[in-house]
Amino acid sequence: MRDGIARLVEREVRPVLAANPRDRALPKAEMVKLFERIAEYGLLCPRLPEEAGGPGISMLDYGIMFEQIPPTVSMSMLSQDSCITRLNAECTAEQKARFLPDLVAGHKLACTGSTEPDTGSDPRGIKTRLSRKGDKAVLNGRKMWITNVSACDLILVTCIDEGRSKDGRPVIIKVVVEREASPFEAREIDAIGLNQGYLGEAVFDDCEVPIENIVESDSGTRVLNRSWYVNRCMVGLQAVHLAERAYLAALDYARVRRQFGKPIAAHQLVQKNFSDMVTAITASRMLCYRALWMMDAGEEAGGASAMAKRFAQMNCTEAVWQAMNVLGAMGLSREAGLEEMYRDIRMLPIPDGTNEILALIHGREITGFEAFRGAAGG
Ligand SMILES: Cc1cc2nc3c(=O)[nH]c(=O)nc-3n(C[C@H](O)[C@H](O)[C@H](O)COP(=O)(O)OP(=O)(O)OC[C@H]3O[C@@H](n4cnc5c(N)ncnc54)[C@H](O)[C@@H]3O)c2cc1C
Known part of the structure; x- marks a missing residue:
């Protein structure tokens, strides 16, 4: 398995990286093509159980294969995998059926947004807020240093559920924002390294999301x-x-x-x-x-x-x-x-x-x- 991935990297991944500017994010279409190939090895969803479409590999196998892939690409894969893992653990069957297949196949790019301009290591301080208006949820806030966000089709946003509190404390929930249906602004942040990957900021300014995209699970x-x-x-x-x-x-x-x-x-x-x-x-x-x-x-x-x-x-x-x-x-x-x-x-x-x-x-x-x-x- 390790050698198969290593050969794929030499044949198909490194040539793409070499053909593109070293200091600029890969065009999204190129990353999607790489993701679709890597998906064939199950490496976008190694933590999905087999019955849910996962590859049925151990975490050690995952690590051994992951290690072969250049970090500019593997950081994006890890963001995809983390999002899939969390969606699978916390979403309803209906939500999984809507979100997961395109992500598992690598047709779409995903990310998870927790960090904010004022909140990093201590995530309890997040300020992004979700309010409910009829059949819509409305999201306001900023997420920063998010892998994949500038190119993503979907982001799992951690936010405060406005209007709900438990023991006087705000309730933190998650919501899936699909970029096409709920447009939001995102930009790439120029950083010291991993420049062919994506690391960016997203701004949600009265961003309307269907209420059925709220993730209600408390196993977060x-x-x-x-x-x-x-x-x-x-x-x-x-x-x-x-x-x-x-x-x-x-x-x-x-x-x-x-x-x-x-x-x-x-x-x-x-x-x-x-x-x-x-x-x-x-x-x-x-x-x-x-x-x-x-x-x-x-x-x-x-x-x-x-x-x-x-x-x-x-x-x-x-x-x-x-x-x-x-x-x-x-x-x-x-x-x-x-x-x-x-x-x-x-x-x-x-x-x-x-x-x-x-x-x-x-x-x-x-x-x-x-x-x-x-x-x-x-
Ligand atoms: C390549 C990359 C990819 C990332 N991808 C994502 C992503 O996909 N999604 C996402 O949500 N976030 C992502 N992040 C953000 C990352 O999770 C945060 O940057 C990280 O949690 C640290 O937060 P911060 O940068 O705000 O630093 P801060 O939390 O402000 O910390 C600043 C400094 O203070 C130190 N510090 C903080 N608290 C303590 C303490 N209690 N004791 C001692 N020292 C302390 C820290 O170690 C650090 O040196 C990414 C960041 C990078 C660089």
Whole structure:
């Protein structure tokens, strides 16, 4: 399975990335074509049960295949997969029948919108509001840093249900906004890396949505937690992908580049660099695989997945840095391509839990004390 995906990437994904400008989002039609191919392997909906049309693969299999795909594309896939997973867990049968088939087949692009300009790590502060008027729901607010949003056909928006409260606290719900039926403004945000993918902002200004698109399930938090555990391993494996490519490029270079009368690969400190890089890549990969394997075995993997993502991101970033150094000045050139990997990997400490938040999640599991809100106990 891993080799099949790796061949697909070389044959069909990399040529598309190479044929398009490196610093601009891929045209949507190109991404949809890639999604339709990747969908044939079930990788847009690996968490859907088989009876609902999923591929019936383990999370470890998913991770091994996901790792082969360049992060500009795999970040979009992860957004699609997260949206499908949540829709499947929380929607009614009628809603699933309406939304899922086109997403599973890759004909349409999806995303999940939680983050806002004033609300990131602590999602309880969201301000986007949904009010009800007859058979319409009306959405007002802004979502920021949303993968896929500028190109999406559908967004699952987390918002406050105006007019409803529980124990005096606002009720957080979700609503599916289909772009064609309920147009909203969206723009791409220019960021340091992953520039061929989509990361953007959406503005909902009295955006009218059919009332039947409201997701009423109350299993939200539980589903979201489990979804994050898998996502964190996948982002860790994106770091592994980038570090591995950088390391292999450095190895090719070091074997032919000569200084002081021999290949630079024959110098002791360059060999130490390679030992460090391979150690970082191997350990990162194993931590991510381990957390996925734990989930397959039905174990709670909150701390394990937090540890895996944070370790992989930090250590693989260092590995890409070392690989660039092996190429000397050439490592800094746009031509060699390592600078792009360095910029791409810099995006990864933030989504699905920043490094600080992940350390607190892991620390809470180890110590049994809650650091977020000051309350004692696990
Ligand atoms: C590539 C990418 C893709 C993304 N995709 C999506 C998406 O599809 N959907 C979506 O909803 N969002 C998405 N996001 C947004 C992402 O989830 C948020 O950026 C993230 O949750 C952090 O929020 P923030 O940027 O507002 O930072 P803040 O929460 O404001 O944090 C700022 C800094 O403070 C630190 N900090 C915050 N609280 C604490 C604390 N208690 N203790 C210690 N340090 C703390 C953080 O670690 C960080 O360093 C994406 C972001 C990126 C970069």
